Amino acid sequence: MLTCSKTYRDVPLSHRQPRHPGRCSRIHGHSWTITITFAADELDDNGFIVDFGELHYLADWIDENLDHATVLASDDPRLAELQALADSGLLKLHLVESASCEGIARHLFETFAPMVAYQTSGRARVVSIELHEDSRNSALYRP
Numbered sequence: 001m002l003t004c005s006k007t008y009r010d011v012p013l014s015h016r017q018p019r020h021p022g023r024c025s026r027i028h029g030h031s032w033t034i035t036i037t038f039a040a041d042e043l044d045d046n047g048f049i050v051d052f053g054e055l056h057y058l059a060d061w062i063d064e065n066l067d068h069a070t071v072l073a074s075d076d077p078r079l080a081e082l083q084a085l086a087d088s089g090l091l092k093l094h095l096v097e098s099a100s101c102e103g104i105a106r107h108l109f110e111t112f113a114p115m116v117a118y119q120t121s122g123r124a125r126v127v128s129i130e131l132h133e134d135s136r137n138s139a140l141y142r143p
Helices: 056-065 079-085 101-118
Strands: 001-017 027-038 069-074 093-096 122-134 137-141
Touching: 001 056, 001 122, 027 101, 069 079, 079 093, 093 137, 101 122, 101 137
Parallel strands: 001 069, 069 093
Antiparallel strands: 001 027, 027 122, 122 137
16 A cells, blocks of 8 residues: 655634633634545556645635634534624634544544545545644544
């Protein structure tokens, strides 16, 4: 198996952990880095696992859904208030099962894996997502 990775840096994104006893319960932001690792058993006609220049569909998804957005857990107890702010145009919300770094990494894997499989007709696959909150904290999701 061969692998390669693509990294998207400096994604401005906020989140909160509503049940955290400390400051992480408040909406706060990070400059996120997303590294997607791909694998394939066979290379394409150019000798690539994926053509990095053709991954615009991933960059577009990141820009549309995460850039200057707030990620919230779908069961956030203050979701109605925050949804009202989104409806007014003050927030851009993206709901996930868990808004932790680990939960967001898993969500990104579950989002990107079918996109990559479709774009490569099943030849290439996502094997992991590494997500960094700024430069000091990270999570790696690999099923």
